[in-house]
Amino acid sequence: MKRLYLITGGAGGAGGAALTVGLSVLIWWFVSDHSAPPPNTSYQLSTVPEAVDDMYEGCKGEMEKVNDKFFKKEFVGTFKEAWKHAEQCSNKQPNPEDKALTKIHMQAICAYTSNITYDEFNKAVRTGKNIYGSSFKFHYLHFWLTTAIQTLNNNQRCHITYRKTKSVFSGNVSDIIRFGSFASSSFRTNLTKYGSETCFQIETCSGAYLKDYPDSGTDEEEVLIPPYETFNITQIIEEMDPSRLILITVGLVAVGFLQLVTSLSVPLDMAPQAVDDMYDGCSEKMEKKVNDVYFNKENKKLFKVSWGQAKHCANKPHPEDEALSKNNMQAICAYSNIIFKEFSAAVRTSKNFYGSSFPFHSLHFWLTTAIQIMKTKQGCHITYRRTGIEFTGTVNSIIRFGMFASSSKRKDLTQFGDETCFEIETCSGAYLKDYPVRGTDEEEVLIPPYETFKITQIYEDNDTPPPPPPPLDEDGTGPIMGD
Structure with a gap:
């Protein structure tokens, strides 16, 4: 495990936005693909505008009428053959953590992975x-x-997977793309039977590990990515070996971030494309615009669902946080629940359309001001952040997370990974107390996108741990700028 020590360099926001390979970004390399096109052909990666990308948000109950209406009509041809074939492999009990998975769900996975249809x-x-x-x-x-x-x-978080194909795919760095179909990928890097012309390394936060539910069981360690997840190409490498594209997701629907890198590591930087607005000198004007314009415009799809679910935990603030509004508390609850993937992805990547099509002005404003209000009574914090990704950087580099980065006062939250452990001294982040949807379980300290840090120490597991970094003054100065 790599451990990085960060000390704050203060608030670096300039009212714009910044895109980065943020802390929670995951890297994916697509190796296994049932849906790959014919071999020896070339394809331009795009957003696949003609794809059927329905997420069924807000209408799952109504759509379950497919049991009656569509099944009888569509039960012909290869689907009929695949569905019958899948009957036996779906006769199993779902894993305990997947209790919401029905027999029809399992049969759909079996039918798709049987290669018949x-x-x-x-x-x-x-x-x-x-x-x-x-x-x-x-x-x-x-x-x-x-x-x-x-x-x-x-029941899962993001994944790093791999995908190899027999076809040549082309695209440009910074292009936003989708696969536009149910794209198979794998935890394994050695599934060469699917080709070697193009190798994708992918981070997906919408795909799901299929475990032993596929027709082939766990042999391929398959992660299936839905048609609606989007990615941003960040790097393309062409060598004597096959072309390699590495994709990093920034979320669902039209928010995606695909990064191409050469290995399972992410460099830390200043996240120059992140939405890092601090609302200095304009918080009252922005609050009015959020209430009058942005909230009504943005209160739809996943944000509407998340905002509605957050009402129950937006209770009375603690006495020392009396300036927190109900919207501030509801923003904390919403962020810490189902929307954090999509929201974080958008914050990391939206500088260039912050003034136009950025979909989260309301949540960004209320979460930013919530942190700022709570911060006034707290001072600096020493926190920890574990990830399943290897992050790279150099001592004395100045970096930002470029999103709302969760950290904790606890060192033992290993469920978030153990590839890289950050020890952070933050003077802009705020301890969220019992305001998150999970209460105080994770002792969360939320760091805003605009706070900058200096990497002071890096060591590997085999190294002797260095002494902890010197403490900062409450204003975040001291050893950062002067030493």
């Missing part, structure tokens, strides 16, 4: 947008496979 199915998914309401042939399988991924993903 995947080619026809994924072609229809990639191209069926214009006929989705009329002659699209796979409503039933699409719905149950999508909700299976969402059910499994609800």
Whole structure:
């Protein structure tokens, strides 16, 4: 495990936005792909605008009518053959953590991974947008496979996976792309039977590890990525070996961040594309605009669901936090629940469209001001952050996380990973007390996107741990700028 020590360099926000390979970013390399195109062809990566990318937000109950309406109509051809074939492999009890997974979910996974219908199915998914309401042939399988991924993903976090293909894929750095189909990937790097012309390394936060539910069991360690997840190409490497593209997700739907790197490591930097607005001198004007314009515009889809669920934990503030509004508390609850992946992804990447199509002005403002209000009574904190990703940097580098970065007063939260452990001294972050949806369990300290840090020490597990960094003054000065 690598350990990095960070001490704050103060607030570095300038009212804009910054994009970074943030702390919670995960790297994916697509290796296994049932849905890969024919071999020896070249394809331009894009957002696949004609894809059937329904997430079924807010209408899952209504869509369950596919049991009656669509199944009888669509139970023909390869789907009929695949569904019958999947009957036996779906006769199992779901794992205890997947209790919401139904037999139909498991049968959909088995049918898709049996390879009987995947080619026809994924072609229809990639191209069926214009006929989705009329002659699209796979409503039933699409719905149950999508909700299976969402059910499994609800119990997981992001993943690093791999995907190899027999075809050459092309794209440009900074392009936003989607696979536009149900894209298979794997934890394994050695599934060369799927090709070696293009190798994707991918971070997905919407895909789900399928465990032993596929037709082939756990042999391929498959992670299935839904059609709606988007990525941003950050690097492309062409060598004598096959082209390599590394994708890092920034979330769902139209928010994605795909990064191409050469290894399973992420460099720490200043996150220059992040939304880092501190609202200095304009908080009252921004609050009015949020209330009058942004909230009504943004209160839809996942934000609407998350905001509604957060009402129950937005209770009376502690006496020392009397300046916290209900919206501030509700923002903390919403962030710490189901929306954090999409929100963090957008914050990391949205500088260039902060003034136009950034979808989270309301949440960003209320969360930023919540941190600032609580911070006034707290001083600096020593916190810890564990990740499942290896992050790289050099001593004396100045970096930012470029998003709202969760950290903890506890050292033992190993469920978040043990590849890199950050020991952080933050003077802009705030201890959230019992305001998060999980209460005080994680003793969370939330660091804003604009706070800058100086890397003071790095050591590997085999090294002798260095002494802890010297403490800072409460204003974040001292050893940072002067030593």
